[in-house]
Amino acid sequence: MSHLIDDTHDPARRSWVATAHGSEFPIQNLPLGVFSPPGGRPRGGVAIGDMILDLSLAARSGLLAGPAKLAAEAASGRELNALLGLGAGPRRALRRRLSELLTDRSPDRPEVETWLYPTARCELHLPCAIGDYTDFYAGIHHALNVGRQFRPDSPLLPNYKHVPIGYHGRASSVRVSGAAVRRPNGQRRAPDAEAPTFGPAQRLDLELELGVWIGPGNALGEPIAIGRAADHIAGLCLLNDWSARDLQAWEYQPLGPFLAKNFMTTVSPWIVTAEALAPFRTAQPARPAGDPRPLPYLWDETDQASGAFALELEVLIASEQMRRRGSPPHRLGRGPATNLYWTVAQMAAHHTSGGCDLRPGDLFGTGTISTPDEAGVGSLLELTRGGQRPVSLPTGETRTFLQDGDELILAGWARAEGYVPIGFGPCRGVVIPAAAPAPAAACAP
Structure with a gap:
């Protein structure tokens, strides 16, 4: 093991x-x-x-x-x-x-x-040539926090506690920490508008996630058994799945995220290996009473006993004004990685259960990791309640979503009694203005 x-x-x-x-x-x-x-x-x-x-x-x-x-x-x-x-x-x-x-x-x-x-x-x-990138939705408190904004009486969809939800992301736009984050252009429709408009995203957000690097893969058509899935995980990093919430709200139905997510994903540069993380393995939190037991292909007692990680994660922001003043970054939230509803082994087992082949250097995102309270939410969408409650910065500035010039920093530490803490290194990016829209094609004579 x-x-x-x-x-x-x-x-x-x-x-x-x-x-x-x-x-x-x-x-x-x-x-x-x-x-x-x-x-x-x-x-x-x-x-x-x-x-x-x-x-x-x-x-x-x-x-x-x-x-x-x-x-x-x-x-x-x-x-x-x-x-x-x-x-x-x-x-x-x-x-x-x-x-x-x-x-x-x-x-x-x-x-x-x-x-x-x-x-x-x-x-x-980037540590690997990423062939494929899959983003999961395994942070249950994020799913609940966001779901309550749109479906107060039923925040989780019926499948959430039965299957690790995910979508196929865009590997070509994954960048290493420090790369600038260009605000995307796209279609968005205001709630009171009859038609969409095109332009820079107005509700640019972050998502605090763990990145999961795949080691040995599997042959096409041959699923990875849950009991062996941990052997296919090479290590972890920090991952910020930048998100344009206004673009997302307009485009995601019925097929899910597209331009709202594909413009940029930032990862920390170091793979903290599965071997280094061994002392920080911990039990997956027990499911609340009444939650369904996962189907057999997703259940392994050893994975439940040691498939989670004792990691402390945090999100910080430094506005352009803060950096000019030399002010330290302002913490938006801090919380544990054990707020994931599914283990990384369950993600790998489910991903391959239909026969999909993983390859060395493939990347997973775990989904946004948030706390049930406001101390450690992993996105501004949650922290500001959809933009209704601005966050105050030390300079007197406020934010509902990210502005040009803002720097976002993710940090993470593994801690366990009796062992030396280890870190992940920074995962940061500065937001820069959107590109000018491409000119319209000239009409044929």
Whole structure:
């Protein structure tokens, strides 16, 4: 199983990389990503403190052998798909060997130091070439909060507690943290209007989600059993599924999200591996009395006992005025990831239950993760009750939805008693104005 706890999780283990202790990336984390060093091509790397370890250099070293060397070689190119496809065994071997080399007792420090680059001098990229992106709707409190705005007496549709709801997203517009978020143009119809208009979205929103990176895939027509689904999950990241609520309200019936969602999705750059997350596995919260038990293909006792994650997630905003003043970002909400109604294993099992094949480097979004109260809602649609109750910022500004110049920041930490906390790194983006609409085609003579 990929969630075994071993000496790489030892809270007493420390690295000779001075900035690792107390950072989001201590030696107990070692997340995977893709970076370019100054003047260099993209290649796989591992974050340790404020440094990045170059896996292409590690792969050429005699300090790695066997499955660890195989994993480093697979991660030496422009994306990590090949590494994720190898599965948990080589990933775990690479993690263990790098942990040994980075520990403060390592005799190999002089050579390993030559593999390190300061993160601040590097460019971070998407960790994988994403073949497919699926966005789920597994945050039950988000579903309830939004549903109550439109269906007060019946906020959840009848299928919600029986099946993990999802839709096929647009992989081409997934971007790594830091990329600008251009406000989309689209059709929207005001409630009192007879016809739609076209122009920049007026109700631009965020969605706080976890991203789920797929490791080994499955053959077309061969479903992944729920009891084996966790072995197909390579790791997690933070994900902001930017949403244009006014476009969404007009276009989503009867087929669901389209332009309101496909213009941009932001992910944090590091894959926090299933191995690093092992100490932070926790029980899936029990379903309330009266809720249906999932059908057998979605139910596994081990998954229920350890298929959730002890993660603390938060959303922050920094307006353009706040950044000019040097004001710290303002927290909009904070809450636990255990507010997901379905586990990531249930998502994978359901996704493939009809025969769909997943491939290494595919990406899931969990759906917006919110709390039942206002302390940790994951979207402005919920926090402002559909724009009816503005949020006040420290500068005196107010927001119902996002304005141009606003920066949104997602953050996440894994915490469990007796273990060193690990982080995900930032997932951020600044909203920039919409593009000018394309000119009308000239008429033929």
